[in-house]
Amino acid sequence: MHDKDIKFLEDSFKKYYFEHFDLIHTPKNPEMREFGFQKFNSGMNRHISLRSDKELHLLLMKNIPSDVYCSNARYSFPNLPMAEKDWQNADLIFDIDAKDLHLPCRHEHTIKKCNSCGQIGNSDTCLKCNSIKFDTVSILCNNCIIGAKKEVNKLISILTKDLGIPRQNITVYFSGNEGFHIHVTSQYESLDSRHRSELVDYLTFRGAIPETFGARTNFSRSEFPDLEEKGWLGRVSREIFGAKSNKSKISKQLISDGYFSFKKKIESFQTELGVKIDPNVTVDVHRIFRLGGTINSKSGLTKMIITDIDKFNPSSEACFIDDTSISVTANCPVSFRLKNKNFGPYHNEQVTLPKYAAVYLICKGCASVS
Numbered sequence: 364m365h366d367k368d369i370k371f372l373e374d375s376f377k378k379y380y381f382e383h384f385d386l387i388h389t390p391k392n393p394e395m396r397e398f399g400f401q402k403f404n405s406g407m408n409r410h411i412s413l414r415s416d417k418e419l420h421l422l423l424m425k426n427i428p429s430d431v432y433c434s435n436a437r438y439s440f441p442n443l444p445m446a447e448k449d450w451q452n453a454d455l456i457f458d459i460d461a462k463d464l465h466l467p468c469r470h471e472h473t474i475k476k477c478n479s480c481g482q483i484g485n486s487d488t489c490l491k492c493n494s495i496k497f498d499t500v501s502i503l504c505n506n507c508i509i510g511a512k513k514e515v516n517k518l519i520s521i522l523t524k525d526l527g528i529p530r531q532n533i534t535v536y537f538s539g540n541e542g543f544h545i546h547v548t549s550q551y552e553s554l555d556s557r558h559r560s561e562l563v564d565y566l567t568f569r570g571a572i573p574e575t576f577g578a579r580t581n582f583s584r585s586e587f588p589d590l591e592e593k594g595w596l597g598r599v600s601r602e603i604f605g606a607k608s609n610k611s612k613i614s615k616q617l618i619s620d621g622y623f624s625f626k627k628k629i630e631s632f633q634t635e636l637g638v639k640i641d642p643n644v645t646v647d648v649h650r651i652f653r654l655g656g657t658i659n660s661k662s663g664l665t666k667m668i669i670t671d672i673d674k675f676n677p678s679s680e681a682c683f684i685d686d687t688s689i690s691v692t693a694n695c696p697v698s699f700r701l702k703n704k705n706f707g708p709y710h711n712e713q714v715t716l717p718k719y720a721a722v723y724l725i726c727k728g729c730a731s732v733s
Contacts, residue, residue: 367732368725369403373427375684375722376658379665380423383683386667387656389419391548395437395451399651400428403660409651412442429660432651445649452552455559456652457566458644459514460542461507472502472697476728483694483729500727502697503662503678507541512672515543518638521566522547525594537677539659539666544652559646568595568637573626576600582622587614599632663722679703686717695729 380387390396399409400422408426413419423431434441435456439449462469475497476482477489488495501507515535522528528549536544551562564570572578576599577587588596590607603617604610617625644650653659653666664681678701686702693709693716700706706720713733716724724730 364404364725364728365731371689371732372403372429372660372663372722372725375663375718376429377424377427378685379658379683380420380427383656383665384416384420386665386683387419387423387654388416389413390433390454390655392437393419395439395441397434397436397438397441397448397651398422398654399432400426401430401432401660402426403429405429410442410444423657429658431654431657433654434649434651436648436650450648453648455547455549455551455554455562456644456650457518457545457547457638458538458542458641459511459518459545459639460538460540460641461504461511462501462541463639463641464507464510464514466507466510468504468506469501472504472507472699474500474502474695474697474727474729476500483696485696498728500729501541502695502699502727503541503701505678505700508677511542512675514639515545515672517636518545518566518640521638525565526551535669535672536655537664537667537669537675537681539653539657539664539681540662543669543672544666556646556648559648560642563640563642563645565595566638566640567642568633571595571629571633573622573629576629578622578625582625583618585614585618585625587617598636599629602632602636603628660726663719663726682719682723684719684722686719688715689718689721690715690733691721691724691730692733693724693730695724695727699723 394414398411398413399407401407436453437451439451441448474483475485477492477494478496478498479494480489480492482489482491484490519533522533523530528547532548534546538544577585579585588600590597590600590604592600604613655666655668658665663684664677665683667681669675682701690713692713694711696708696710698705698707701720701723721730
């Protein structure tokens with residue numbers, strides 16, 4: 364990234380942090396958390412201890428970070444090296460990202476940027492230098508956000524209905540880019556990585572076998588669970604039978620089709636019914652997460668708490684940068700929408716944009732200050 368672009372982003376981020384301290388808070392037990400931050404074109408600074416919002420705000424104004432993080436874990440000594448921190452417990456956090464949904468629209472709003480010459484396009488070979496090495500950048504897509512919201516609702520349903528976690532103990536954040544972070548306060552905070560992995564298996568329906576759902580060695584004697592059963596038993600039965608009145612007829616067909624057909628049907632439910640979460644995020648009890656209220660440097664949008672996931676519109680509600688006009692050279696072949704306005708496509712042309720749109724494109728690597 365060019366120096367003038369870094370200066371522009373730092374000025375924009377500083378103004379945001381100065382004007383929006385009300386959105387940025389340390390989490391519960393800040394004195395037990397590890398904080399970290401990253402500056403533009405710089406490495407990560409970790410093992411930082413903060414005790415209050417005031418100390419956090421001073422860090423933001425002094426360093427003007429591109430990204431700010433906080434551990435899900437609580438430590439006795441958060442500022443010491445990892446081996447000496449003395450882990451106590453960790454928040455249960457789930458990451459749902461649009462890129463993991465593999466939706467058909469993905470290729471329509473994904474841009475390839477050549478690692479060798481910086482040329483932007485969508486072909487497999489760079490048209491300028493013939494390189495085949497690219498970085499990919501995805502532009503905000505409403506269809507992908509809708510898909511991610513669906514996964515969030517699936518997750519919340521299983522957490523509340525199957526695991527008995529009260530809804531008020533579940534906080535949903537927009538990640539600031541293309542997904543959501545779900546923070547859960549519960550008895551599961553003391554789980555180690557192995558037990559969190561087992562929880563992930565349950566939520567994603569990974570490793571399910573036909574025998575769990577009534578299959579017998581002599582398949583003709585199989586007895587499938589009722590639709591009213593709790594947890595996955597009832598969820599799978601409702602998916603297979605639809606209604607109680609259909610169970611007898613469909614059960615006969617399942618038995619007629621045989622064990623391996625039933626096994627394939629159960630396996631398909633991992634994609635259809637299992638929640639598409641990033642397992643590595645939930646299992647890692649030492650991970651640092653983007654801090655709520657701070658800007659995501661991949662987009663210039665803010666990570667923020669969502670009260671109504673279905674009505675939430677990230678392109679308008681998470682866009683806090685002001686609308687001062689700025690001239691940039693933009694090269695973004697995909698159109699996008701921010702603050703209820705449409706932008707692009709742009710083909711290596713000089714345009715005047717509101718600052719929030721310029722920040723978005725520069726963060727995506729698709730524009731530079733003129």
